[in-house]
Amino acid sequence: MSLTLLIEQILNGLQFGVMLFLMAAGLTLIFGVMGLINLAHGSLFMVGAFACATVAAATGSFWLGLVASLAAAAAAGALVEILVIRRLYERDHLDQVLATFALILIFSEGTRWVFGSFPLYLDIPQLLSGAVHLPGGAQYPIYRLAVIGVGIAVAVGLYLLIGKTRLGMRIRAGESDREMIGALGIDIGTLYTLVFALGAALAGLAGAMVGALQSVQVGMGEPVLILAFVVIVIGGIGSIKGALVGSILVGLTETLGRFLLPHVFGLFMPNSEAATVGAALASMLIYIVMALILAFRPQGLFAANA
Secondary structure (H helix, E strand, O other): OOHHHHHHHHHHHHHHHHHHHHHHHHHHHHHHHHOOOOOOHHHHHHHHHHHHHHHHHHHOOHHHHHHHHHHHHHHHHHHHHHHOHHHOOOOOHHHHHHHHHHHHHHHHHHHHHHHOOOOEOOOOOHHHOOEEEOOOOOEEEHHHHHHHHHHHHHHHHHHHHHHHOHHHHHHHHHHHOHHHHHHOOOOHHHHHHHHHHHHHHHHHHHHHHHHOOOOEOOOOHHHHHHHHHHHHHHHOOOOHHHHHHHHHHHHHHHHHHHHHHHHHHOOOOOHHHHHHHHHHHHHHHHHHHHHHHHHHOOOOOOOOOO
């Protein structure tokens, strides 16, 4: 196992982590502010990916597709909040789970009806094609480094938005006491729609950027959604900092676990058995990490608003 290969896997883990952060940040905002369990968040990830792939194919521009992914996901999120979610705030979590699960089915079948069952493919833009040289002579794709950069930029932007702006002050107040800010004359319905649209736009951005690394297909958001929930449980529900730290932790644990564990078991087992056992344990590793963290910090790594 070379140092170059290890560095490459660490970068892969960071790239996977910041993609999870784009999903988890919107999810934790929605849950933290509204107290809503939104299982349809992965569908908004899919909407962003399909919007980007469709517009990029029609115009030949990945960048126009990226703008379309943000607009389509935000619009879909706002529409869902107004038509469906708004009726669930006072209901218990079981009703929220059932309603948002129904939205998954609606989005999936609607997307299949419009685009068909065959996957779409999204080309990496020319500006971000190619690779950079790593220590040891290996190469790493520029696009994956760009994904890491976008995730860091979004994290900084959310920190400034939540901590330094009037809208962020209202969002933090909405987490703490929604009745009070309503009594102060703030339109809580509009605030909730804005928060939901922002969370949806982040999910759509994640879907668009991942779409250039894998195929764009129906149901692509559900596996990512499961990991996003793991992230916000680890990081702390309602905490943007927790979403970032939890995402990086999950991304590195998932990637390095799949890379290192077969090598570790290979030290005392046949290679074929080591690969099987290592892959099986790697798939459980993030849940083991989550259980250990919750055993010592039941509220997650960071409190809300951190």
